[in-house]
Amino acid sequence: MRADTTLVVRTSAELVAVLPFLMGYHPHETVALVGMRDGRIEFGACFDLPPPDIDESDLRIGTRDVAAGVLRQEPELVVIVGYGPPERITRVVLRIAEVLQTVGVRIDDVLRVHEGRWWSYVCDDQECCPAEGTPCLPSDSVIAAEATYRGQVALPSRRDLVAQVSSVDGPARLAMTAATDRARSRFNGLLEADGATKRIRQAGRLAVREAEKRYRSGGVLTDAETAWLGVLLTDLSVEDYAVDRTGEQEWRAGLWTDVLRRVERVYVPAPACLLGFTAWQLGRGSLARVAVDRALEVEPGHELAGMLHQLLGFAISPAMVRRWRR
Structure with missing residues (x-):
């Protein structure tokens, strides 16, 4: 996750407040790592908590993988939340902090958030970080x-994020099923014509450009256009x-x-x-993650989905790719 770097975070309280907006949902039972530079959020990553009964060796292996992803971002300092x-939290975040410090990553703070309060594992000043937590x-x-x-x-939750990329249902699905049947017949007509490969490529490029034009101007595609x-x-x-x-x-x-939501499975x-x-x-x-997960759910061997899965899994940011291009 790359953050909007115009957002300046000055305190731990502000970081806790803004993190759900950067992740797109309010996290539960998870760990977020935030890379900072000059008070600005440079990147963020979110990881599910390991099982409660995970043994120490497996936890160490998992945190090393997390550390490797963070190192690729070259942060000035990191906050763990x-x-x-x-x-569920203490053992995991302290282990991550330990591993990151071992590989030379500077830890600015280690926080825990639960039921409307947050705690710091780094600050022991009772005035700013009381034992009962800070609202x-x-x-x-x-x-x-x-x-x-x-x-x-x-x-509200990651489940709501997943719902944003789920298929439409009800009358909208019935309409798309009928439109897709017509689109298939139309496509078969191209396959049977002379120069089928060229015709499909030309039709596809035109459809992509028309879709871009429609959404750039604030419009939407019809069922027939979406199916095609x-x-x-x-x-x-x-x-x-x-x-x-x-x-x-x-x-x-x-x-x-x-x-994505309207096409047939x-x-x-x-x-x-x-x-x-x-x-x-x-x-x-x-x-990006929930979208790629949908692609792999339908077609586990889809080549582009597999590449994107690795891109996200290795925590490669767009900024890193732009640096490589330069």
């Missing part, structure tokens, strides 16, 4: 309002063309979210990957 009760800032705090103003949203685009994206040359055109525009995330992988790649470039790592 665990979400949950102490019996979290209200939902309408200045830092939260600033994040909201910049278009960042904090959903979904079918055409099964052609690798069309999928590659769409991937090459992705960028850091919110309307692109809206486009591929809409297509068999056509999910391509728009799911396009949403994942777009979200990753926008710094919305949590959305």
